[in-house]
Amino acid sequence: MNTRPNANEYLPLGEKYVSLVPEGHIAEILQRQYDETLRSLSDLTEEQANFRYAEGKWSLKQVVGHIADVERLWSYRILYIARGDAREFSGYEREVFVQNSPFGQLPLREALKDYAAVRQSTITLVASLTEEALLRQGTFNNYPLSARAAAYVIAGHELHHMNILRDKYLT
Structure with a gap:
C-alpha cells in the first residue's frame, strides 16, 4: 500500500x-x-552499546531492545486487525518493559539479532496483507486503529529512536 493513513x-x-x-x-x-x-x-563496540547520554537514560542496546519490543506489540495489533479479529488494544508501560528486558546485559550483536528477527517478521506480515486487510480497524486506547496505521507507527517509532541515537549516542 502506497498511501499513508488518515488521521x-x-x-x-x-x-x-x-x-x-x-x-x-x-x-x-x-x-x-x-x-x-x-x-x-x-x-559499534560494546562500550558504545552500553553508553547512556545522561543519568537514568537507557543504554543504546536497551533502545534497540525497546524498538524490537514495541514492534512486537504493534505487529500483534496488525495481525489481529488484518485477520478481522478487531478488538480493544491496551497500551503498555515502557519503563517496566525495559527494566525487565535482558537487553542491557546482552551483547549488542544479540540485541541486533533480536531486532532483525522481529523486523523480518513484520516485513513479511505487512507485505502479505491486501489493501482491504490494511484498512481494517480495531480500537487502541479508545481511538480507531487501522492495520495500515499500526505499520506506520512501527516505522515512525524506529525513525524517532534512530534520530535520538544519531543525536545523543553516536556523535
Missing part, C-alpha cells in the same frame, strides 16, 4: 510517529529501515 485511523499521539515516515510502500520503507539500522549499529 482518523490512529490516536492523536500517533501523529508524532506517522508524520516521520516518508512516502512510499510501507513494506519497502520497513525494509530500508532494517538495512539502515543494521548498517548504522552493527560495527
Whole structure:
C-alpha cells in the first residue's frame, strides 16, 4: 500500500510517529529501515552499546531492545486487525518493559539479532496483507486503529529512536 493513513485511523499521539515516515510502500520503507539500522549499529563496540547520554537514560542496546519490543506489540495489533479479529488494544508501560528486558546485559550483536528477527517478521506480515486487510480497524486506547496505521507507527517509532541515537549516542 502506497498511501499513508488518515488521521482518523490512529490516536492523536500517533501523529508524532506517522508524520516521520516518508512516502512510499510501507513494506519497502520497513525494509530500508532494517538495512539502515543494521548498517548504522552493527560495527559499534560494546562500550558504545552500553553508553547512556545522561543519568537514568537507557543504554543504546536497551533502545534497540525497546524498538524490537514495541514492534512486537504493534505487529500483534496488525495481525489481529488484518485477520478481522478487531478488538480493544491496551497500551503498555515502557519503563517496566525495559527494566525487565535482558537487553542491557546482552551483547549488542544479540540485541541486533533480536531486532532483525522481529523486523523480518513484520516485513513479511505487512507485505502479505491486501489493501482491504490494511484498512481494517480495531480500537487502541479508545481511538480507531487501522492495520495500515499500526505499520506506520512501527516505522515512525524506529525513525524517532534512530534520530535520538544519531543525536545523543553516536556523535
